[in-house]
Every structure is written in structure tokens, then in C-alpha cells.
Amino acid sequence: MSGIIGEVRRMSAKATFKRRSRSPAARKKPAASISKQKKEKAQSTFLALKSLGAESGRSTSIGANGNAGEVSRRDAGAAEPKLASPDLPSVQMLAAGKALRDRVPRQIHGTWKRNKEKVDVLAILRASDKGRIKHLLPIRYGRMLQSPFTFYRGSAALMAADLANTPTTGIRVQGCGDCHLLNFGGFATPERNILLDINDFDETLPAPWEWDVKRLVASFVLAARSQGLSESDARDMAVGCARSYRKRLREYAGMSPLEVWYSRITVEDLVAAAPASTRQRFEGRLRKRMATEIEKSSAEMAYPQLAGMVSGKIRIHDAPPLIFHPGADTGGISVEEFRSRVEEGLKVYRETLSDDRRELLDQYRLVDAAIKVVGIGSVGTHCFILLMMSANNDPLFLQIKEARQSVLEPYAGKSAYLHPGQRVVVGQRLMQPATDVFMGWATGRGGRHFYVRQLRDAKIKPMVEAMDTEVMSFFAKMCGWGLARAHAKSGTQELVISGYLGSQDNFDEAMGSFAVAYADQAERDHATLKAAVRAGKIEVHIES
Structure with missing residues (x-):
């Protein structure tokens, strides 16, 4: 540890001497100082560097087997290790990141x-x-079979295994875990404002920051x-996404923790960032x-589509x-048994809410529940929708999704939370600027873990099928911005990461190369799935 810190301080002293040698007019404004909280937490970066062999110059790529230079798994629920703070100011944290370039050149991220x-x-x-519902698996594979892009969306576990064998700096953040472009979009805050952000956290876990970036840029290709x-x-879209991430992260690195915590990307921000030539047209469409x-997403509008007499x-x-609805004809439990289990689960879920949210939930009663197939990667997991009604018969739809082990855990280490539903809820609260008031978790009678949220809470999904080059390029930049904000909010490492990324486009271009190479890999993997289907090894159901 002393070696890396000493090196950073020598670099910082040299940089200070250079600044003092300039004329006052030529001096640059010093980097924004960080709070005491960030200084105290900065040690985790240096702990990670040491444990990954950065001090001795070993490779800092993360693997899955616990060998030298790899991350070991923590026991679930274990506390993070704490050391005395090295009390490094921001200029030295930036220098620490810059020093990492010698051990992990930025260009190396472009290899695959x-x-x-x-x-x-x-x-x-x-x-x-x-553990999935067997008769729903053909739907999952049918959706993945449609194109290499849909295959990619449904194979987060496959890319996690691949990312575990790629180079990293050893710096960790709260990761999304399934960071592709369709997991970004608009959603309503509790104050009913629309924000752009990540909106899927099923796989969230502390992990190398590079993993989210790489999954995101490859999805655009x-x-x-x-x-x-x-x-x-x-x-170019992949490069633009990475460039936006780099530049926005540098901006967040200069903010106070509270400024970062309260930051958000609003509709007005989207309009202001749009190209001037198309801004007016874009705002109208948006x-x-x-x-x-x-x-469409309000409970009152969803009710006649989803329910009735x-x-x-x-x-x-x-x-x-x-x-x-489950029953003997679907190979499931009886309707009565299903309802009994839902009622038990609701009681457990209620205990995870704060007192004020419990009061709100108590104003609704359970009316009905059913199994609902969602997404691509989640198809076959146990997911339900609940119809709740108030005394005046105002509807509320809740979604209960099964929470499983994150696809990152075999490679990044076990979650600190024993309950996967709590992992999802806490990760979402750490990364998102605002979360659903009904977020909570529960354990079913059979030991399955779930998390709960509102169904269709004004979610606005990107329409890839309607995007041309200009729109998709713009969305790539917005997603890069959103990921930078999420990483900055969830940790204290943005200064070190920013120092590593620097002001040049080395990393951006590397991400362009990686994105193309991994997209080629995804196409080969999609062909492997098609061959397995043709050979009768995997059954598929193609939806009309």
C-alpha cells in the first residue's frame, strides 16, 4: 500500500512544483477538493489496487477462480474492510488514477x-x-432467437463470464450488471417528474466499472x-457513448457528494443536449x-386492459x-394455494417498507394475482402482477419479480446482502436518482426471493426500431451520461476513474474497438443458439 501511495504523492509534489513555476495568468484552477466523507472512503480504491496486485505490477484483470491478481469472494453479509484513511486530496486521487495507466494501458480495453x-x-x-418455470423456457429462447441483439439482451450471464476474463483497473462501483441500451429509459419519480436513467437492476452488484461500460457500448453496435x-x-455510437461517460464522470468528480446525489437527467436536460438543428423537432416528438x-401507464388506463369483471x-x-392464473391445467398449484402464498408474501414485503409507505399500502386490499411473463432475460422466472384496490375502487398494480443471484456474483464476489431482493432494492436506490415508493422485498413460502415495485410507473422505453443514425447516436451519449451519473452517485471512486480516463480519447476509441469485436462475438453466439435449435437440443416458441 505504501508503495502506490508514495508514488502518487511524489507525482503530486512534482505536479505542484510545475504549477507554482507558471505565471499566475497561466495557472489552472485546482481540482475541486473532496469532502471528508470521500477522503475516508477513498481507501477502498487503494485496498482494491493492492489486493489486485497493482503495487507489484501484476496484471489487474479480474477472474473467477481466486488466483493471484483475482478478486476473492466475500461471505454474504460480511462488512467491508476498513483501514485508516490515507487522507489524499483530490489532486492525488486523480494522480492515482493516472498512475494506473502504466499497469493497465487504456488501449488494452479494446482487445477481445x-x-x-x-x-x-x-x-x-x-x-x-x-429454477425457472419449465413450460415458459421456449418463450425465452424464442425471443433470444429473433436476432443477435435480442440474444444479447437475454444472455447477461454469458457476457459476465466473458467480462471476468478482460482487463480491469481494480476499481469498483455499484454496477448495473445488465447495462444494455434498452435498460435505459424514462420513468416517473415519486414527485411525478420524468427522468432518464437506468431502469433495470436485477443484476446489480459492486463490480469493476469497466464491465457496465463495455456491455453498454456493445449493445449500441x-x-x-x-x-x-x-x-x-x-x-461511432460506441465511441460517443464512452466519450460521454468519460466527460460526464469528470464533471461529477468535481461536485460535492450531495450535488451528485441530487443530480438527475431531466427532460429539459435532454432537449438542451439535442443537436441544435433538430432540437425543436426532437422536443416535440419527446x-x-x-x-x-x-x-398508458397510469393504473386507471391499465385497468381495462389488464382486468375486468x-x-x-x-x-x-x-x-x-x-x-x-396458475392451476392444474398449467402444471402449477391451485388458485387457492397461489392466493394464500401471495397474501403471506405481502405481509413479509410490508415489513420491508418504511412506516409512511406501509400506511400508503394499507389503503389498498388484494383483489387478484396472476403470473406475467416479462422481458427476455427474466422469462421463466417467477414473476407476478397483483391487482390492489382502494376503498373507492381505485386500482393499483404491483409487480413481484423473482430475485436470483446476480450473474456477476460468480466473478465479482457474493453480495453483501443475504436476500437477493434486498440486493436489487438497495442497488437501485444507490444508483437511481429517485425510486418507486413501493420498492421492497419478500421471501415466498417455498424459499424463493422476490422484490416488489409498481407495474408500469410511467416507464418510457426507447424505440430502437424507430431510431435512425442521428437519434441513436444522441441516445448513446445520453446513456453514457446516465451511467456516469449512476456510478458517481453509488461510490467515491469517480476521481480515480477520471484520472485514469484522462482528457484524451484513448479509452473512447478502445471502447469502439471492443464494441465491434464483442458484437461479432454475440453474432457467433446467436448462430450457436440457432444451430442448437435446428438440432433439436433447445425447444423454442415463436410468438405471433
Whole structure:
């Protein structure tokens, strides 16, 4: 530890001498000082560097087997280690990041080659089937089969295994874990304002910051290819996304912890960031889409689509195979047993809410519940929708999603939380600027873990199929911004990461190269799935 800190301080002293040698007019404004809280937490960066071999010059790539230079797993619930603070000011934290370039050159992130001895595509996909509802698995594979992009969205576990064998600096943040472009979008805050941010945290876990960036940039290349956009434009989108991440992170590094915590990307921010030539047209389209989605997502508007009177009772409409009540005909438990389990789970969930949120929840009663298939990666997991009603029959729809081990845990270490639902809720609260008032978690009678949130709380999903090069390029920059904000809010390492990234485009260009190479890999993996389907090894259901 003393070696790296000593090196950083020598670099800082040299930089200070150079600044004092300049004329007053030529001096730059010093980097923003950091708070005592950030100084105290900065030690975790140096602890990570030491444990990863940065001090001795060993490779800092993270692997899965606990060998030298790899991250070891912590026991679930274990406290983070605490050391005396090195009390480094911001200029030295920036220098610490810069020093990492000697051990992990920024250009090295652009390389990609799969370790075929450690990664078996079909084996990893099948391993993720464990514990899922069997008769829904063909739907999952049918959705993944549609294109390399949909395959990518459903194979977060596969990329996690790949990322574990890529170089990293050893600096960790709260990671999204499944950071592709369709997991960004608009959503309503408790104050009913619309923000742009990450909106899926099923796989969230503390992990190397590079992993989120790499998954995000590769998703833009695949999305661009799915739209028939040029290869050069696809690569430029990845570079632009990484550049936005780098520049925005540097901005957050100069803010106080409270400024970062309260920061958010509003509709006004989106409009202001849009190209001047198309800003007016973009604002009109955006606000029209917002109004439509907000109206569609309200419980009052969702009610006639999802529920109605059946035999004199209010019931959620069955729309198999995507929405259905369990029963003997579906190979599940009886309707009565299902409701009993839901009621028990609601009681457990209620205890995870704060007192004021419990009071709000208590104003609604359970009316009905059904199984609902969602997404691509989540298909087959146990997910439900609950219809609640107030005394005046005002509807509230809650979504209960199964929470499983994060796909990152085999490679980044176990979660500090024994309950996967709590892992999701805490990770979302750390990364998002505002979270759903009904967020909580529960354990079912059979020992399954869940988290709870509102269904369709004014969520606005990006429409990739309607994006041209200009719109997708702009969205790439916005996602880079959103990821930088989430990483800065969830940790104290933005200064070190910023020092590493610097002001040049070395890392940005490396991400362009990685994104193209990994998109090629995803296309090969998609072809592997297609071959398995043709050979009868995997059953699929193609939805009409």
C-alpha cells in the first residue's frame, strides 16, 4: 500500500512544483477538493489496487477462480474492510488514477478474445434455466432467437463470464450488471417528474466499472446493425457513448457528494443536449411520446386492459402464455394455494417498507394475482402482477419479480446482502436518482426471493426500431451520461476513474474497438443458439 501511495504523492509534489513555476495568468484552477466523507472512503480504491496486485505490477484483470491478481469472494453479509484513511486530496486521487495507466494501458480495453476453456455458450445458457418455470423456457429462447441483439439482451450471464476474463483497473462501483441500451429509459419519480436513467437492476452488484461500460457500448453496435445502419456509424455510437461517460464522470468528480446525489437527467436536460438543428423537432416528438406513455401507464388506463369483471368478480384477464392464473391445467398449484402464498408474501414485503409507505399500502386490499411473463432475460422466472384496490375502487398494480443471484456474483464476489431482493432494492436506490415508493422485498413460502415495485410507473422505453443514425447516436451519449451519473452517485471512486480516463480519447476509441469485436462475438453466439435449435437440443416458441 505504501508503495502506490508514495508514488502518487511524489507525482503530486512534482505536479505542484510545475504549477507554482507558471505565471499566475497561466495557472489552472485546482481540482475541486473532496469532502471528508470521500477522503475516508477513498481507501477502498487503494485496498482494491493492492489486493489486485497493482503495487507489484501484476496484471489487474479480474477472474473467477481466486488466483493471484483475482478478486476473492466475500461471505454474504460480511462488512467491508476498513483501514485508516490515507487522507489524499483530490489532486492525488486523480494522480492515482493516472498512475494506473502504466499497469493497465487504456488501449488494452479494446482487445477481445474469448477464453474458450472457461466459457461454453450453451452450458451457461442452460445453467441459467435452473429454477425457472419449465413450460415458459421456449418463450425465452424464442425471443433470444429473433436476432443477435435480442440474444444479447437475454444472455447477461454469458457476457459476465466473458467480462471476468478482460482487463480491469481494480476499481469498483455499484454496477448495473445488465447495462444494455434498452435498460435505459424514462420513468416517473415519486414527485411525478420524468427522468432518464437506468431502469433495470436485477443484476446489480459492486463490480469493476469497466464491465457496465463495455456491455453498454456493445449493445449500441448490435442495435445499429439490427436497424441496418452502417458499420462506421455503429462504431461511432460506441465511441460517443464512452466519450460521454468519460466527460460526464469528470464533471461529477468535481461536485460535492450531495450535488451528485441530487443530480438527475431531466427532460429539459435532454432537449438542451439535442443537436441544435433538430432540437425543436426532437422536443416535440419527446413530449408527445411522454404524454402518451404517461397516460398508458397510469393504473386507471391499465385497468381495462389488464382486468375486468369475470363471473361477478374483478379479475386479471388471462392472456396465455404471457398472463395466466396458475392451476392444474398449467402444471402449477391451485388458485387457492397461489392466493394464500401471495397474501403471506405481502405481509413479509410490508415489513420491508418504511412506516409512511406501509400506511400508503394499507389503503389498498388484494383483489387478484396472476403470473406475467416479462422481458427476455427474466422469462421463466417467477414473476407476478397483483391487482390492489382502494376503498373507492381505485386500482393499483404491483409487480413481484423473482430475485436470483446476480450473474456477476460468480466473478465479482457474493453480495453483501443475504436476500437477493434486498440486493436489487438497495442497488437501485444507490444508483437511481429517485425510486418507486413501493420498492421492497419478500421471501415466498417455498424459499424463493422476490422484490416488489409498481407495474408500469410511467416507464418510457426507447424505440430502437424507430431510431435512425442521428437519434441513436444522441441516445448513446445520453446513456453514457446516465451511467456516469449512476456510478458517481453509488461510490467515491469517480476521481480515480477520471484520472485514469484522462482528457484524451484513448479509452473512447478502445471502447469502439471492443464494441465491434464483442458484437461479432454475440453474432457467433446467436448462430450457436440457432444451430442448437435446428438440432433439436433447445425447444423454442415463436410468438405471433
